[in-house]
Amino acid sequence: MLFIVDFDGTISVKDTIDAMLEKFADPSWQDIEQEWLDGKITAVECMARQIDMVKADHMALENFFRGIQLDASFLPFYKHATQFAKLVIASDGLDHAIKVAMRNTGWPEIPVYSNHLNFVPQGIKITYPLRKDDCTGGNGMCKCAVARSLSLDALGPIVLIGDGKSDACISGMADIVFAKGSLIKHCERNQIKHHKFQTFADVLAIIKQWPIEKLWLNEKQSSIKLA
Numbered sequence: 001m002l003f004i005v006d007f008d009g010t011i012s013v014k015d016t017i018d019a020m021l022e023k024f025a026d027p028s029w030q031d032i033e034q035e036w037l038d039g040k041i042t043a044v045e046c047m048a049r050q051i052d053m054v055k056a057d058h059m060a061l062e063n064f065f066r067g068i069q070l071d072a073s074f075l076p077f078y079k080h081a082t083q084f085a086k087l088v089i090a091s092d093g094l095d096h097a098i099k100v101a102m103r104n105t106g107w108p109e110i111p112v113y114s115n116h117l118n119f120v121p122q123g124i125k126i127t128y129p130l131r132k133d134d135c136t137g138g139n140g141m142c143k144c145a146v147a148r149s150l151s152l153d154a155l156g157p158i159v160l161i162g163d164g165k166s167d168a169c170i171s172g173m174a175d176i177v178f179a180k181g182s183l184i185k186h187c188e189r190n191q192i193k194h195h196k197f198q199t200f201a202d203v204l205a206i207i208k209q210w211p212i213e214k215l216w217l218n219e220k221q222s223s224i225k226l227a
């Protein structure tokens with residue numbers, strides 16, 4: 001079993017890029033955001049234009065990333081889920097921001113698949129090492145491609161936990177979907193079965209009811225003694 005977990009708005013309380021723009025960019029970043037929400041520009045174009053508007057030095061940005069507020073109920077969820085499943089974070093945000101935020105919160109090192117943040121004088125640049133042009137979302141990275149490559153060695157169902165546009169394409173291929181935010185509407189519109197959730201405490205309550213011994217485990221995982 002493989003959990004693909006979104007970061008912004010799912011693990012983090014607020015969207016990291018939005019919060020960073022609020023703090024370090026001209027308010028006109030919101031006009032660009034609206035163009036993206038209206039479907040006039042892709043996520044990649046939106047991010048590139050917004051990231052260019054960030055005016056801050058390295059230290060100020062690192063401090064900001066350390067202060068990113070995370071859902072504290074993620075940790076107990078993570079401890080339970082990783083008893084029987086592989087778990088990765090897949091985010092159309094910024095890899096470095098995610099790693100700094102989690103390290104600062106004292107959480108274990110979790111694999112992160114995301115866009116790449118580069119510091120430049122007085123700002124940042126973003127590159128897209130996991131971009132797939134054939135992905136339906138026009139996103140900076142393709143969560144379906146991450147799921148496809150990882151599920152080769154984590155046999156069994158794919159579970160998606162997410163809240164937004166970057167989760168839309170993978171919600172169609174995932175076996176189990178936990179949705180909040182705009183992902184709920186997407187699932188309803190496309191008749192994708194899903195569990196609604198607000199925090200990881202809700203997700204944990206549901207997965208605790210799963211009969212672990214019946215879950216499809218790969219060879220390595222099945223040798224782990226399950227409580």
Ligand SMILES: [Mg+2]
Nearest residue numbers: 006008009164
């Ligand atoms: Mg999100």
Ligand SMILES: [Zn+2]
Nearest residue numbers: 135142144169
């Ligand atoms: Zn995709």
